[in-house]
Amino acid sequence: MIDAIRACQHHEVGLTWIPVSPLWRTLRKVCNTHVFASMKLDATQYLRRNKIQELVANVGESCHKGEAIKIGQAVFDTTINLLSNTIFSVDLADPNLSSAQEFRKIVCDIMVEAGALFWILFSTLLKAVSRSLIKLLSQNCFW
Known part of the structure; x- marks a missing residue:
């Protein structure tokens, strides 16, 4: 944990x-x-439809301006807003609010920390398996 x-x-x-x-x-x-x-x-289907329409409109606006689209940010904002509208009837990820940007950063930081923990566990397991495999292959070479 x-x-x-x-x-x-x-x-x-x-x-x-x-x-x-x-x-x-x-x-x-x-x-x-x-x-x-x-x-x-x-x-509440209309809420979900509205959020998807907002996503499409934002992507269209960025395309019209010739701006790069930050897919990860757009998907994160849409997903959070879909869930928050379903549960709390409010947008938690309004890109114009500093609190939404702070919320996004906190969630991303938690994801990075969780990912680092799982990578550490995975790499430790991988080292143990690779050592055993190398030992087994080496023994087969010399028998």
């Missing part, structure tokens, strides 16, 4: 981070029943 998640005890109450447990089942049930139920999603 990365320190950024432990810092505010998100690993104890965050649906993404907690292990399967009675709390996890309760939170998942609440999400399935009240947030992501078919009727709720159908009722």
